[in-house]
Amino acid sequence: MKIAIMGYGTIGSGVKEVLDMNRAQIEKKGGEGIEIKYILARKEHIPGVEDALVTTDFSVIENDPEVELVVESIGGIHPAYEYIKSCLEKGKHVVSSNKAVVDACGSKLIRTAKEHNCNFYFEASVGGGIPVIRTLYHNYAGENVTEITGILNGTTNFILTKMREEGSSFEDTLKEAQRLGYAERDPSADIDGFDTSRKTAILLSMTSGNRCRHEDIYTEGIRNVSDIDMAYAKALGYSIKLLGSVQTVEDKYFAYVAPMMVEEQDPLYPVNGVYNGIRIVGNCLGTTMLYGMGAGKLPTASAVVSDIIAAVRHKNNFQGIGWSDKMIEIEPMGGNAFRYFLRIEGTEEGIEKELKSYFVENGKVKVHVLPGRKDEFAIISDILFEEDFLARLSAFEDETGRRVFHYLRVNSASEE
Numbered sequence: 001m002k003i004a005i006m007g008y009g010t011i012g013s014g015v016k017e018v019l020d021m022n023r024a025q026i027e028k029k030g031g032e033g034i035e036i037k038y039i040l041a042r043k044e045h046i047p048g049v050e051d052a053l054v055t056t057d058f059s060v061i062e063n064d065p066e067v068e069l070v071v072e073s074i075g076g077i078h079p080a081y082e083y084i085k086s087c088l089e090k091g092k093h094v095v096s097s098n099k100a101v102v103d104a105c106g107s108k109l110i111r112t113a114k115e116h117n118c119n120f121y122f123e124a125s126v127g128g129g130i131p132v133i134r135t136l137y138h139n140y141a142g143e144n145v146t147e148i149t150g151i152l153n154g155t156t157n158f159i160l161t162k163m164r165e166e167g168s169s170f171e172d173t174l175k176e177a178q179r180l181g182y183a184e185r186d187p188s189a190d191i192d193g194f195d196t197s198r199k200t201a202i203l204l205s206m207t208s209g210n211r212c213r214h215e216d217i218y219t220e221g222i223r224n225v226s227d228i229d230m231a232y233a234k235a236l237g238y239s240i241k242l243l244g245s246v247q248t249v250e251d252k253y254f255a256y257v258a259p260m261m262v263e264e265q266d267p268l269y270p271v272n273g274v275y276n277g278i279r280i281v282g283n284c285l286g287t288t289m290l291y292g293m294g295a296g297k298l299p300t301a302s303a304v305v306s307d308i309i310a311a312v313r314h315k316n317n318f319q320g321i322g323w324s325d326k327m328i329e330i331e332p333m334g335g336n337a338f339r340y341f342l343r344i345e346g347t348e349e350g351i352e353k354e355l356k357s358y359f360v361e362n363g364k365v366k367v368h369v370l371p372g373r374k375d376e377f378a379i380i381s382d383i384l385f386e387e388d389f390l391a392r393l394s395a396f397e398d399e400t401g402r403r404v405f406h407y408l409r410v411n412s413a414s415e416e
């Protein structure tokens with residue numbers, strides 16, 4: 001099969017490297033040879049690549065009937081969307097690693113692929129090298145998936161892991177991550193949670209079989225996680241992780257992205273550094289955990305190559321991985337229930353009654369004080385609906401005159 005690679009950066013060049021490295025096995029598994037006919041770039045010369053392969057003109061690829069598959073690793077929505085669409089309209093299979101285009105235009109592209117009896121694959125768009133899309137499509141085909149919760153962004157997990165290990169502040173750790181090349185100069189997409197929210201939207205679309213908008217997912221990043229929060233987490237046996245989560249309860253869909261306290265029994269707890277982890281819960285299978293490199297040149301390119309092999313195997317039929325055009329509604333954040341970790345000003349003296357009536361109606365209030373921090377204490381609340389919790393928080397501050405410095409939701413896998 002002759003293929004083209006559009007966008008020859010980290011992932012595009014990684015795809016060529018994986019194809020070269022594992023050629024014999026890839027051809028055996030796919031059943032035929034794979035030859036790169038074109039590489040689409042913005043400049044005519046790419047160091048280490050034969051000039052004959054490089055084109056700056058998309059129409060050369062689009063109009064060459066010999067090209068049966070196109071890899072899109074340009075990133076962003078435009079012109080990636082237009083290029084993918086016109087390749088599919090010409091009956092060419094497309095493999096994309098681009099979460100932005102899959103999240104924003106996935107259902108349109110899947111429909112176009114269906115109309116032209118070819119495939120649009122996007123395994124690498126969520127979890128990089130971790131095979132989550134195909135796992136949901138094949139292995140969970142007979143399951144009612146009730147929950148997917150994941151650490152889906154390596155940059156934020158690297159920062160949070162370092163903060164925990166070194167006791168450093170968010171700002172200092174971000175600077176170090178930028179210096180080491182783990183965070184972008186403009187880190188907003190990662191640390192404000194938008195990258196995770198796009199991936200969470202793709203996972204919700206995969207499980208529901210319908211379209212959703214990542215803009216409708218409550219999204220909170222990690223900017224407000226402090227070294228003090230982290231010190232409490234450590235003392236209480238939690239780690240703090242940026243989680244993207246989707247839940248299905250009967251015909252209702254819940255989804256959010258937020259930094260959360262993760263308890264030690266949770267399989268996401270030991271997922272550290274740039275690694276990603278995805279916990280999937282099905283009604284028959286129970287809990288499965290996927291773990292691995294959620295980004296990086298060769299891990300992500302490996303997922304792209306697995307899609308290329310799938311396209312060779314399904315050369316003449318539309319496989320149907322994806323979701324419909326129908327839009328689903330995501331329930332408001334207030335309808336989710338959590339335990340909350342709260343850092344409260346002062347000592348508990350004089351407000352025991354209020355602590356019980358607002359946050360810990362069942363059982364004894366357990367107060368945690370960090371050595372050397374006499375000006376505040378922490379508690380973990382009962383399980384409360386977010387809407388109710390926010391109302392109680394505001395009433396508590398009004399009644400006691402005490403500030404709640406910060407709160408974090410607790411992800412309790414064992415209680416679900």
Ligand SMILES: NC(=O)c1ccc[n+]([C@@H]2O[C@H](COP(=O)([O-])OP(=O)(O)OC[C@H]3O[C@@H](n4cnc5c(N)ncnc54)[C@H](OP(=O)(O)O)[C@@H]3O)[C@@H](O)[C@H]2O)c1
Nearest residue numbers: 007008009010011040041042073074075097098295296300
């Ligand atoms: N890097 C990862 O670990 C990773 C993991 C999972 C998914 N992804 C996704 O994979 C995609 C690619 O990421 P990347 O890290 O490989 O990005 P990258 O290193 O910036 O590569 C993108 C390449 O596309 C080229 N390009 C941009 N516009 C183009 C156009 N109009 N025509 C032809 N080429 C064009 C760029 O060329 P210039 O050099 O001229 O700008 C660059 O070489 C993104 O959607 C990303 O989210 C990346």
